[in-house]
Amino acid sequence: MKSSVIIFPGSNCDRDMDVALKKFGFKNKMVWHNDNVIPKSDLVVLPGGFSYGDYLRCGSIAAKSNIINSVIEFANKGGLVIGICNGFQILIETGLVTGALLRNKYLKFICKNIFVKANKTHNKYFNKIKKDILELHIAHNDGNYFCSQDDLKSMQDNDQIAVRYCDSNGEISENSNPNGSIQNIAGVF
């Protein structure tokens, strides 16, 4: 399997992605934001960090970078794209993912371990996960996911909500929501 990790100026989790992908057997290539074409890949990853300093709005400048058109094209042809952290913010800004990200509920950067619950473990992406409650790490200032009621309904109907914030027992509640995301949403397909 081949993968590509896009490096924007200000990306700072690009090395982590490279290490992780190689660990899972990917042949990974690092792609510079000023390039126009993505090398042939089965998976494209937008890593975390502060692309272009996250000035203006998180991810907004990266969503207008040279490489991004080919990412959008790749996605529209059915290619798999993962956006983590700042990468997720960029995907939102490109419109490939519905919704918006607001400042965290308590207006602070949060760096800590949290739990998420995988909504459906029978779909093709999650069917090899052994547990449905996972302990993951977050580090963001603008991770408060928001979308319209219509979009929410459509995502629910189409099983597009991937993971939601929960506590260590899998309980999904206001208390287990670190940043104020609507419906505790932590990730979407």
Next chain:
Amino acid sequence: MVLKKDEYKKICELLKRNPNLTELGIFSAMWNEHCSYKSSKKHLKKLNTKGKKVIQGPGENAGVIDIGDDDAIVFKIESHNHPSFIEPYQGAATGVGGILRDVFTMGARPIANLNSIHFGSPSNKKTKSLLRGVVQGIGGYGNCIGVPTIAGQTSFDESYNGNILVNAMTLGLVKKDRIFYSKAAGLNKPVIYVGSKTGRDGIHGASMASAKFDDKIEEKKPTVQVGDPFTEKLLLEACLELMRDDSIIAIQDMGAAGLTSSSVEMASKGKLGIELHLDKVPCREENMSPYEIMLSESQERMLIVLENGKEKKAKEIFDKWNLDFSVIGKTTNSKNIELYFEKNKVANIPIDLLSEEAPEYDRKWKKSKLPQKIKFTKKDFKNLKIIDVLKKILASPNVCSKEWIWEQYDHTVMGDTIQKPGGDAGVVRVHGSEKAIAATVDSSASYCYAHPLSGGKQIVCETWRNLICVGAEPIAITNCLNFGNPEKPENMGEFVECVEGLNEASKYLNFPVVSGNVSFYNETKDKGIKPTPTIGGVGLIKNYKDMITMDLKEIGNIILVVGKTEGHLDQSIFAKEVLNEKKGPPPEINLFNEKNNGETILKLIKDKLIRSAHDVSLGGIMTGIAKMCIKGKKGINFYKYKGLIDKFEFFFSEDQGRYIIEVKKENIDKVKKILDKNSNHYDLIGEIIEGNISINDEPTLSVDKLADYNKDWLNKFMVN
């Protein structure tokens, strides 16, 4: 400008003429306390800076130590106190930016940040907003550039009401043969300016940091620099890319006193002259004068002396990263700094006058006496319950959990953090290897204030202990010496004796000082801070799997305290918070025991006989164990106390050189034997149980409740 009258006279004599405005600005910047170390130099010369593992001691951008396999760690701590009080966000942010640059200037990729921050009394009306601003500034910069903040220290004391302290430390990783220095070499080599454009921010920042505050402090805002972590990230990547081959002869970041000190230092170290054409300096604002260009402290800029013919290749790299690049001058054999602007020569000063001829003072200083010991009696402890005292101490500002702070720092970016803030030391793996680096930062202002000599020793020992507690072999330290006005013999005496104390401990423990900085004039309206030397320590864990943490691990295991508990309560949190007694001497330091206990603990860790460890510091044994319980979500059943001293003295005294360790029952005899053989005193304290703390005849208390007491104070303080 902060030049004194006699200093101006000396300049005229040395130059044999009157300086022009630009030249005067340059002298003022180079001769101020911050750049010249004129009050401290005499005493800093005595520091223990050598050791088998020291590759570079003080005098460069940062110190460098050998960690084996051709790897080296570059590290330093630096203060940004004055700017942070005037403008907390930018002051703290650029403090982090400055220290990061000092480290990557030497060719190292930064792998960890730490900080030590000190605020006024919680009841002071400025404290909350200063704390919020500083924490956001540190986070804003470090998070964005993508370097984890792995440890730190926060304290509150009314002596910081008018002068907060912000000390930032960075560690970087480099291959031993790829270290870059700031010594220029060779004639007619191009001098390159790279990074951000020069603006009018931070002009005379270094001079401001060498003056005390008065009522007109708001007017000083323009002397605070403005940080841009995104540009710094680009500068970091661009510099490291250029450093892959041998294009660079010398490199120096433009920190305090900007272009002035960077150009003078590089030339001075190389015993060369330097010629700069200031029209070629990329400027952010129009009509900047030579004076402003030379003294601007705009951030994220570097000065490089390049090999001839490498300009094109270097420019390509900086273009790729969208950074300014300009050849602004060359090295010469004149031994002068010569500045040109619009074809006129605007300054011409022999470099020696700016560095070697800079004033050096032998300031008057007063020796402090050891305060008389307070005689505590049974009567003082009457009506007290251990559990109540513990609750009060855990919720006191200087002991409470600082999670509210470090949760705002990205401590995991880069993916190598294996011990996060809140423990004895932060630990990061050396990427792709089995090695790990531990780092900690410590200071004890009230001990230093009570008796500077003992205080100075104590901090070095505490740093050493904190590294040992995670299983690291301590290697070297960096110091940030925050003091009041050196022109006052009391303040100068505090400086001299703290340095003497820290030097004594550093020598005895073979724990050399490899870098540091001095911040004087932390004084507002004639009132200075308590002496606050801050020590950053670095240690090596050869295999990261041998690292240990302080959280209690397993029910049934035994808790021991290694090191003798004498019952010294003076200057302890217990005396101050509970008995309201602020006088008396700090705990004594016995360097023999310190070293002996530390080395045995390290041996026990290496032999895998210790499950968790924590040093005994603020709040004594009881506070230390409570913190281990909270972290491990486990309780303890204390054995019945049978010692000679009062139980309050036993549980809350702050005698030094002690460790709390958790040992499996089956290993207890083995551990006792090793401790006996090495003549280490120890006491058996209790046994780990489920989530309660149970002390003989006192009511039990759940660890969850205790955790809330510990965590709530700061959360509530910051929210309300």
